Amino acid sequence: MTTPPVSRRARPAKAPLSRDVIVRTGLEILDRDGLDALTMRRVAKELDTGPASLYVYVAHRDDLMTAMLDAALAQVPLASDGTWQERLRALAAAATEAMSRHEGLAAVALGAIPTGDNALLVLDRMLALLKEGGLDDVTAAWAVDLLFLHVAAAAAEQATYDTKDTEEEDAIAAADRRYAALPADKYPMITGLREALFAPGDRATWQLNVLINGILHTPAR
Template identity: 45%
Template sequence: MTAAPSGPSRSRRERPAKPALTRAGIIATAVALLRAEGLQKVTMRRLAQELDTGPASLYVYVANTAELHAAVLDELLGTVDLAPVHAGGDWRERILAVLTSYTAVLFDHPSLARSALLARPRGEHYLQLLEGLLSLLDEGGVPPGQAAWGVDVLLQHATATAAEHAGRDDEADQADWDAVARAVREVDASHPHLAAIGEDLLSGSPPERLTWGFRVLLNGIAYTPRTAKEKP
């Protein structure tokens, strides 16, 4: 005679219920994965593993990896300091502060900086950034059409600068810079203009050159009409 079981029989293994998938939860997990392992690991397959689901389930909320990366970028843009938008003082200095904060976010996440050249964020944080920059350009009297095109150029300059330095090894970067410096300093008389200002080509710290570039763009945006028929 077989002994009776000591407890209730179970037809299947018990396991905790999985949290319901949401777009916000997917993006939050993607951001955590970016911080821990870098952008190259932020794929639909890897994300599905983290969320204990199949990749097909994610496509209900995110169309593809490009949209996923754009959403991750938008989430990080929530850390851009927009306080200068509502502060007092010169509008140019305040817009420089916002742009510098935006660039710093990309520098903090180098694996995302190059992707940001192609990613097209369209979430609330990106819209808030655009609104803040356009507000400051309007405060400075920049015509709306020039501001509309100018804000794109400003963000491109910031993004390209961060992307240029993304993922570089400090030692290798210094070796590359030293090689460029030698080439500039050793030019002969066949490059008279280069020989005359070669040292100036190499001068200035990265933050100084970034800020100068922003100032150049701001001056151009403020005083350059979009077409020859328009007045600045």
């Protein structure tokens, strides 16, 4: 009874709620302030409402994050050129990039069979490229499985590096010092190969090459 009902017209006509704006707002918050800031309350506040209002369009926080993941995957370009292997590498790299750009989304992808519209488009495209490479059906199917797993994992790893880096110091430098201090008798290989372990280079591309070459040399069953 204390607050006089301020006319809604006082402010510039609040945009109506919808699943889409909620997902978009979630991505904005995630990108701007990180995973910890992505709370239902925070999303609601950004939309100038209360948390309860979100639950009309979103079942749980997890549901929201799944939707955000698929929205992020909409950015993956499905076509490029070159050999089928080059196109497959490009596709996988793009998917990794899209997922790693938003902290925490990759983790959502790790525990679930892809069902989002855009995830399925990527999957479909991957299957096409593998078939173009001459693989039999089952090998191609198992291969997309493995590729998706790798893409999600690589994105998760990359995302945490992007996040934790430059706070205090490089995580790699810390690990390097840790490895340097290991007892050589208990960890002979690590101490012996320490330089190689931290050798610079494009590991991501190498990893994709490993997967593709491995798939070509390993028929299913």
